Amino acid sequence: MESLQIHTDSRSYPVFVGEGVISALPNFLKTHFPSLTKVVIFTDGNVGERYLPALESVLTEFHPYTYIIPNGEYAKTFDVYQSCLTYCLEKKLDRKSLVIAFGGGAVGDLSGFVAATFMRGIPFVQMPTTILAHDSAVGGKVAINHPLGKNMIGAFYQPEAVFYDLNFLSSLSHVERRSGFAEVIKHGLIQDEAFYQWLLTNISDLTALTFEQLEYMLKKGIQIKSVIVSQDEKEKGIRAFLNFGHTLGHAIEAEAGYGKVTHGEAVLIGMLFALKLSNKLFNTSFHYEKFKTWVEQLGYNTSIPEGLHPQSLLERMKQDKKAVDGHIQYVLLERIGKPVAVPLDDQFLLTELKQFQQD
Numbered sequence: 283m284e285s286l287q288i289h290t291d292s293r294s295y296p297v298f299v300g301e302g303v304i305s306a307l308p309n310f311l312k313t314h315f316p317s318l319t320k321v322v323i324f325t326d327g328n329v330g331e332r333y334l335p336a337l338e339s340v341l342t343e344f345h346p347y348t349y350i351i352p353n354g355e356y357a358k359t360f361d362v363y364q365s366c367l368t369y370c371l372e373k374k375l376d377r378k379s380l381v382i383a384f385g386g387g388a389v390g391d392l393s394g395f396v397a398a399t400f401m402r403g404i405p406f407v408q409m410p411t412t413i414l415a416h417d418s419a420v421g422g423k424v425a426i427n428h429p430l431g432k433n434m435i436g437a438f439y440q441p442e443a444v445f446y447d448l449n450f451l452s453s454l455s456h457v458e459r460r461s462g463f464a465e466v467i468k469h470g471l472i473q474d475e476a477f478y479q480w481l482l483t484n485i486s487d488l489t490a491l492t493f494e495q496l497e498y499m500l501k502k503g504i505q506i507k508s509v510i511v512s513q514d515e516k517e518k519g520i521r522a523f524l525n526f527g528h529t530l531g532h533a534i535e536a537e538a539g540y541g542k543v544t545h546g547e548a549v550l551i552g553m554l555f556a557l558k559l560s561n562k563l564f565n566t567s568f569h570y571e572k573f574k575t576w577v578e579q580l581g582y583n584t585s586i587p588e589g590l591h592p593q594s595l596l597e598r599m600k601q602d603k604k605a606v607d608g609h610i611q612y613v614l615l616e617r618i619g620k621p622v623a624v625p626l627d628d629q630f631l632l633t634e635l636k637q638f639q640q641d
């Protein structure tokens with residue numbers, strides 16, 4: 283079966299993308315894990331009720347255990363993390379056992395962190411089920427949230443493989459389609475102008491994506507991400523570009539309360555703000571208004587949610603993982619496909635945030 287290959291310093295692995303790729307999982311496990319002892323599937327209620335029978339039926343010979351975690355962002359907590367570890371201990375998993383993350387990015391981030399830390403690390407496989415997870419399942423960032431900041435407790439821990447079966451994506455709600463598509467836009471903006479223009483021209487209704495469009499954009503996003511991650515697995519430099527839109531996006535998620543605004547929708551607002559700053563600081567030729575009109579047509583909210591205050595958002599942004607000694611590093615675009623990370627002054631950001639809120 284055809285696959286994309288991800289190469290990082292710590293591991294290289296295949297990403298299988300397409301309809302029905304789930305059927306290749308048993309052979310993969312038998313070939314790569316001949317001494318496999320136990321398999322545990324972590325999934326959430328939304329995914330489990332729809333697709334767990336399909337996954338369990340291809341894995342019957344492995345007699346998998348299944349543990350259901352809360353839906354969405356509510357999974358990325360210390361309590362749920364601990365309960366997963368307890369489950370692994372109760373089921374007597376050992377170092378030759380394997381974790382399967384079956385769901386969206388929240389399931390993947392949590393399960394990957396469980397795998398990274400259980401007995402100091404056991405293998406795991408990503409089985410993404412959202413558009414967004416073309417991003418989260420690749421690259422090895424795994425984490426849970428802390429009340430003081432998004433993804434603050436985590437690791438870089440690569441999966442053994444990614445099985446991205448696009449059959450699972452048909453049940454995604456409109457809001458989840460929007461959330462995922464924001465990261466697709468991000469990949470175009472930071473790395474590939476032609477791809478961005480293709481999106482702008484061809485995508486006007488996220489509920490009417492053809493299978494071909496979906497497959498094309500997800501593979502393209504994964505390829506863009508893999509080029510960056512292969513050069514900078516642990517975010518010493520250029521990987522920060524994948525964080526475009528996230529400094530404000532994460533601040534919005536945390537300030538609103540995790541799970542209240544989806545990750546992608548918060549990042550989309552963050553990208554709008556970053557694009558506005560980019561135009562101001564680099565005098566770029568980026569058509570901001572055209573972009574804003576397009577994303578509004580796609581159904582995105584383009585302003586900071588009501589009740590969130592610039593000063594509180596600024597304090598959150600100062601906690602960003604890219605910040606150095608409390609100084610915010612912002613990912614901006616000199617032009618489409620040419621990102622740059624620049625230190626920005628707190629007062630400047632506060633003024634711009636206030637202005638952005640009034641636009």
Ligand SMILES: NC(=O)c1ccc[n+]([C@@H]2O[C@H](COP(=O)([O-])OP(=O)(O)OC[C@H]3O[C@@H](n4cnc5c(N)ncnc54)[C@H](O)[C@@H]3O)[C@@H](O)[C@H]2O)c1
Binds near residue numbers: 327388389390417465
């Ligand atoms: N590790 C990374 O590199 C990375 C990259 C991007 C985002 N993330 C993280 O990913 C998370 C967001 O990802 P997400 O939106 O995929 O996560 P999610 O797991 O929260 O899924 C979103 C919602 O869709 C539901 N769902 C999932 N698959 C479905 C399906 N096929 N049909 C119907 N409903 C389905 C889920 O139950 C959930 O309610 C955030 O926590 C974000 O921080 C991580």
Ligand SMILES: O=C(O)C(=O)C[C@@H](O)[C@H](O)[C@H](O)COP(=O)(O)O
Binds near residue numbers: 417421423433465
């Ligand atoms: O893979 C990366 O690197 C990214 O930044 C991808 C982001 O889309 C993703 O949301 C990531 O989890 C953010 O990372 P963080 O280090 O800012 O928590």
Ligand SMILES: [Zn+2]
Binds near residue numbers: 417465528
């Ligand atoms: Zn993201």
